Amino acid sequence: MRGSPIRAFVALGANQGDRQANIDAALDQLRATPGVEVVRVSGLLENPAVGGGPDAPPFLNGAAELNTMLGAHAVLQRLLEIERALGRERREKWAARPIDLDLLLYGDRVLASHNLVVPHPLMHERRFVLQPLAEIAPDAVHPTLQMTIRGLLDSLDSPPED
16 A cells, blocks of 8 residues: 555444444444544434435434545445445335445545445535534535535525525
C-alpha cells in the first residue's frame, strides 16, 4: 500500500433485529479490516423507514469516518461483505434489513460506475444521512455540490427560494 490514506464516510443503518448490535457488529468488522481505520462514529438517530411502506420498522442511522488505504471499489466490496455476513439479503428495494452500509464520500473523488456512485447520489436530500454526518464532519465538502455537510443540512431546513 502506498500513498496517504483517503478520508471516507459511510452511512450506517439498521431496521431489523437488534439494530444497535447490528451497527456495532458492522463497525467491529470495519475496524478489523486491513487498510481501514474507523476514526469517528456519530451518535445514532431513530428515523422512519424511507420507501418501505407504512408498516416498515424504523431505522437507527449514523455515520462513520474512515481513513483508508483501500480504493473506493474495495471499500464498497468490504461494506457488501459485512452486510452479507450480518444477514442482509438484497431481494427487494426498500425491504427491512439488519444492516445497511453506504459509501457516502471517498475523499474529494467523484466516481460513477455500474455498481458505485460517489458521492452518494441521494445523500444531500436525506436528513437521516446528513444529520449524523454533520455531527462528525460538518466541514467536509460535497465534491460536486461544493457545499459543506453542515450547509447541506441547513439547506434542508431553509424554505426554497422563489
